[in-house]
Amino acid sequence: MDYKITVKPLDIEIAASEDASLLDSLLAADIEVESICGGLGVCGSCKIRVLEGNATERTQEEEDHLTDEMFEQGDRLACQTYPLSDLVINIPASSSAGS
Numbered sequence: 865m866d867y868k869i870t871v872k873p874l875d876i877e878i879a880a881s882e883d884a885s886l887l888d889s890l891l892a893a894d895i896e897v898e899s900i901c902g903g904l905g906v907c908g909s910c911k912i913r914v915l916e917g918n919a920t921e922r923t924q925e926e927e928d929h930l931t932d933e934m935f936e937q938g939d940r941l942a943c944q945t946y947p948l949s950d951l952v953i954n955i956p957a958s959s960s961a962g963s
Contacts, residue, residue, distance in 0.1 A: 867947040871895060872915065872954040880947050886912065886919075887942035896961035903943035905929075910942040911959050917951035920944075 869880045869889065880889035887910050890897050901907035905925030915938060922935060923944045930939050942959075 867917075868950045869947065870950075870952040872952065874955070880951075882946055882948065884946070885943050886940075886945045886947065886951075886953065889947075890942060890955075895955070897942055897955060898959050898961050899943060901943075905941055905944045908941060909959065911956065912940055912942045912945070913954040913956065914938040914940055914945070915952040915954055918948040919951065920946040920948060 865882050866879045867882065869878050869886070871878060871890070874895065876895065878889060878893040878895070880886060885903065887897055887899055887903050898909040900909045905923065908929030919940065922940065926941050926944050929941060
């Protein structure tokens with residue numbers, strides 16, 4: 865099933881499959897997100913914030929890089945997060961490739 869992902873601050877909508885990580889969906893839509901480890905969840909550089917909607921449960925890789933407070937604010941690693949509904953996400957400047 866495909867979901868609609870609204871990407872802030874770009875105000876772009878992309879389609880994302882429940883079978884693809886948000887990182888893969890963003891890259892497929894030519895939205896560059898920092899990912900030093902190539903999406904393995906070991907570098908923590910692809911941090912995003914889920915503002916609205918439901919995504920998969922956090923992974924051990926995410927727990928290694930993000931605090932409970934960060935999770936409560938919606939912070940996730942794009943490479944470890946899969947949509948379970950339409951989402952609104954924010955890509956912070958620190959996660960934009962080339963920043």
